[in-house]
Amino acid sequence: MKINIIEKTKDYIVIEKPAGLMVHPALGHKELCLTDYLLKKFPQIKDVGEDKNRPGIVHRLDKNVSGIMVVALNQTAWQDLKSQFQKRTIKKEYLAIVHGEMAEEFGEINFPIKRSAKGFKMAAVPVSFQNEKEKSRQALTFYEVEKKLKNFTFLKVKIKTGRTHQIRVHLLALGYPLAGDSLYFNKKSQTRNKKLELNQLMLFAKKLEFKNLNKEKQSFELETPKFFTDFIERF
Numbered sequence: 238m239k240i241n242i243i244e245k246t247k248d249y250i251v252i253e254k255p256a257g258l259m260v261h262p263a264l265g266h267k268e269l270c271l272t273d274y275l276l277k278k279f280p281q282i283k284d285v286g287e288d289k290n291r292p293g294i295v296h297r298l299d300k301n302v303s304g305i306m307v308v309a310l311n312q313t314a315w316q317d318l319k320s321q322f323q324k325r326t327i328k329k330e331y332l333a334i335v336h337g338e339m340a341e342e343f344g345e346i347n348f349p350i351k352r353s354a355k356g357f358k359m360a361a362v363p364v365s366f367q368n369e370k371e372k373s374r375q376a377l378t379f380y381e382v383e384k385k386l387k388n389f390t391f392l393k394v395k396i397k398t399g400r401t402h403q404i405r406v407h408l409l410a411l412g413y414p415l416a417g418d419s420l421y422f423n424k425k426s427q428t429r430n431k432k433l434e435l436n437q438l439m440l441f442a443k444k445l446e447f448k449n450l451n452k453e454k455q456s457f458e459l460e461t462p463k464f465f466t467d468f469i470e471r472f
Contacts, residue, residue: 238258238269238273238274240252240253240254240255240271240274240278241253243305243457243459244455244457246310246449247310247311248309248310248311248313248314248449248450249307249308249309249310249314249318249449250279250307250308250310251305251306251307251308251445251455251457252305252306252307252308253303253304253305253306253459254271254298254302254303254304254305254306254442255303256300256301256302256303256437256438257300257301258270258271258300259271259300260272260291260294260297260298260300260306261290261291261294261297262290272290272291272292272293272294275292275293275308276292279293279310281310281311282308282309282310282311284312285309285310285311285312285315286309286312286315293308293309293310293315294308294309295307295308295309295315295318295319295322296322296327296399298442299402299405299438299440301437301438301440302438302440302441302442303441303442303462304331304441304442304443304459305442305443305444305445305457305458305459306442306445307445307447313450314450317450318447321447321448322399325397325398326447326448327445327446327447328395328444328445328446328447329395329396329399329442329444329445329446330393330394330395330442330443330444330445331393331394331395331396331404331440331441331442331443332383332391332392332393332394332440332441332443332461332465333380333391333392333393333394333404333408333415333439333440333441334386334389334390334391334392334415334416334439334465334468334469335389335390335392335408335413335414335415335416335439336388336389336413336414336415336416336425336426336429337388337389337390337412337413338385338386338387338388338389338390339382339385339390339392339413341382342381342382343379343380343381343382344379344380345377345378345379345380346376346377346378346379346380346407346408346410346411347376347377348376348406348407348410349374349375349376350374350376350400350401350402350403350406350407351374374398374400375398376396376398376400376403376406376407377396377397377398378394378395378396378397378403378404378407378408379394379395379396379397380392380393380394380395380408381393381394384469386469386472387472388429388472389416389468389472390413391465391469402420402421404440405418405420405421405440406421408421409421409422409423414426415438415439415440416430416435416438416439416468417430417435417436417437417438417439418430418438418439437464439464439465439468441459441461441462441465442459443458443459443461444456444457444458444459445457445458
């Protein structure tokens with residue numbers, strides 16, 4: 238397992254997670270995870286955090302999403318980063334390519350998210366359909382059109398909250414599912430994914446900004462990956 242370490246300090250590391258790698262163990266999955274790599278490379282993190290299966294982990298990316306992450310190397314840093322995530326002061330920016338040509342240049346999606354009846358998926362719940370029994374959580378996503386392609390749109394996405402599958406769920410609810418998404422799709426996007434043999438989820442965590450223990454702003458940004466630029470050139 239090769240992981241690109243972007244920055245290493247005594248308190249945290251910033252890494253680029255590859256697509257296809259789970260961050261931590263999940264029920265029913267026995268494959269290697271990012272945490273296996275972390276424990277071997279940084280054994281001191283085994284007791285960092287509040288869950289032994291998620292040492293040093295303060296946030297995650299879906300298995301099929303690649304991009305930037307921060308991992309705490311000690312408990313003090315973990316508590317501080319966790320607090321920043323809870324207060325929503327950490328800034329996260331993604332690149333996404335969705336099915337369909339968006340008419341609006343920018344917008345926000347403010348649908349709360351809950352676990353769907355299928356259990357392994359999430360679902361967006363329009364405010365007008367909510368009731369007191371709904372166990373949904375607030376979720377806020379902002380998007381901006383970077384480039385309009387033929388039958389697709391290239392977006393810059395920022396999230397204020399960090400719900401499970403938030404970007405994927407929100408864009409599907411808006412009617413623009415992510416290209417290459419085999420979990421959150423509609424009939425049209427599923428057909429086009431198969432026709433174009435899109436096996437790569439077109440979502441990438443490009444930028445992350447937080448403060449270190451000295452309250453100094455730390456900002457990290459990755460280059461746009463080749464699978465994005467190739468897709469854009471193709472369409």
